[in-house]
Amino acid sequence: MTPRRDGSNGSPLLSVRDLRTRIRTDDGWHHAVDGVSFDVERGETVCLVGESGSGKSVTCESLTGLVPQPPAEVSSDGVAFDGESVADRSEAELRSIRGRRIAHVFQNPQSALDPVYTVGKQVTEPIRIHEDVSRSGARDRAVDLLRRVGIPRAAERLDSYPHEFSGGMRQRIAIAVALSGDPDLLIADEPTTAVDVTVQARLLDLFRSIVGDGTSVLLVTHDLRVVAAVADRVLVMYGGTIVERGPVGAVFDAPSHPYTQALFDSYGTGDRAAVAERTARGGIPTDGCRFRAECPHAVEECAGGAQPAFHAVGDSPDHAASCVHYGPEGDPSAIRENATSPVESRAERESRRSAVDRSATSAPETEGERR
Ligand SMILES: Nc1ncnc2c1ncn2[C@@H]1O[C@H](COP(=O)(O)OP(=O)(O)OP(=O)(O)O)[C@@H](O)[C@H]1O
Numbered sequence: 003m004t005p006r007r008d009g010s011n012g013s014p015l016l017s018v019r020d021l022r023t024r025i026r027t028d029d030g031w032h033h034a035v036d037g038v039s040f041d042v043e044r045g046e047t048v049c050l051v052g053e054s055g056s057g058k059s060v061t062c063e064s065l066t067g068l069v070p071q072p073p074a075e076v077s078s079d080g081v082a083f084d085g086e087s088v089a090d091r092s093e094a095e096l097r098s099i100r101g102r103r104i105a106h107v108f109q110n111p112q113s114a115l116d117p118v119y120t121v122g123k124q125v126t127e128p129i130r131i132h133e134d135v136s137r138s139g140a141r142d143r144a145v146d147l148l149r150r151v152g153i154p155r156a157a158e159r160l161d162s163y164p165h166e167f168s169g170g171m172r173q174r175i176a177i178a179v180a181l182s183g184d185p186d187l188l189i190a191d192e193p194t195t196a197v198d199v200t201v202q203a204r205l206l207d208l209f210r211s212i213v214g215d216g217t218s219v220l221l222v223t224h225d226l227r228v229v230a231a232v233a234d235r236v237l238v239m240y241g242g243t244i245v246e247r248g249p250v251g252a253v254f255d256a257p258s259h260p261y262t263q264a265l266f267d268s269y270g271t272g273d274r275a276a277v278a279e280r281t282a283r284g285g286i287p288t289d290g291c292r293f294r295a296e297c298p299h300a301v302e303e304c305a306g307g308a309q310p311a312f313h314a315v316g317d318s319p320d321h322a323a324s325c326v327h328y329g330p331e332g333d334p335s336a337i338r339e340n341a342t343s344p345v346e347s348r349a350e351r352e353s354r355r356s357a358v359d360r361s362a363t364s365a366p367e368t369e370g371e372r373r
């Protein structure tokens with residue numbers, strides 16, 4: 003578990019301050035990302051969760067200039083990668099960082115692979131650029147990577163073209179391509195959607211192993227079991243803002259923002275209905291607490307001005323919610339009563355596993371993912 007990259011300058015690998023992305027629409031400006039700040043440390047997995055339309059994808063795409071401007075406009079108080087600002091880089095510089103150091107797996111995988119090159123070429127090329135390996139060495143690495151993302155008979159299929167694979171396989175090949183250049187940061191948007199549980203377990207193993215090698219992962223997912231399995235920290239988004247953040251164990255044990263509680267309560271029932279209902283009622287406020295229109299705990303102070311400040315909640319100093327009730331004047335006791343965990347967190351599972359390990363022999367490695 004020794005990180006390969008030592009982080010000598012002491013700064014987080016990725017640091018994002020007050021990121022804002024607005025998109026021009028026929029009805030005016032839409033504030034898709036509305037003041038988002040967070041860090042990703044080296045060798046850390048950060049998961050971004052939140053209902054459909056909360057701004058997760060646009061956040062990811064804004065980080066390295068992937069949102070089309072126009073119609074979008076991106077601004078921030080700073081986006082730094084490995085201690086250096088990327089907010090003011092030229093398109094060519096951004097492209098080079100994207101290619102070598104930050105790999106992006108898109109929610110829509112159709113665009114990720116080049117239809118005119120074989121899969122083998124697309125996976126091998128970055129390996130050969132990145133490392134001093136022979137052609138056959140690179141092929142071996144490519145086969146190994148494809149096998150690890152769950153492509154059967156990978157060696158035989160290196161010379162196939164993307165269209166010869168199913169949509170699900172293309173998505174996984176895109177993950178292999180993303181990892182082939184050994185990035186410092188993998189940004190993966192819903193990479194485990196629509197894959198069966200065996201492949202999902204394989205992908206989660208792969209993510210854990212690259213993190214073990216020192217790569218950082220920013221992962222967008224709706225699947226809270228995936229979050230429990232891989233996240234170190236969680237960011238909960240609502241209405242273009244982060245409403246709660248913290249270590250996965252703390253957030254899952256004690257979800258503290260009323261939105262996080264609503265999200266966790268509806269887990270498994272799907273959020274489409276809630277989103278449709280909200281749209282019918284006229285949308286999300288664009289000031290103060292974005293969740294106040296639906297919040298059972300809303301008070302006058304929730305309206306107007308900037309997003310509520312983050313206040314520490316619970317025992318972990320890194321666990322905080324953007325909610326007035328946790329401030330010096332507030333009383334969060336009524337909110338705290340509703341805290342229920344959506345799924346067993348990794349911390350809980352590990353402590354259960356080690357209890358099993360102590361009492362008997364050893365627990366099977368992928369047990370937690372087979373449910
Ligand atoms: N090109 C665009 N033009 C107009 N609005 C857009 C565009 N792209 C995104 N949006 C809007 O920005 C908001 C955030 O979208 P985003 O795709 O980031 O949501 P998300 O959290 O990733 O949702 P999902 O879970 O469905 O992927 C949404 O309201 C979306 O409709």
Ligand code: NI
Nearest residue numbers: 058059060109
């Ligand atoms: Ni998305």
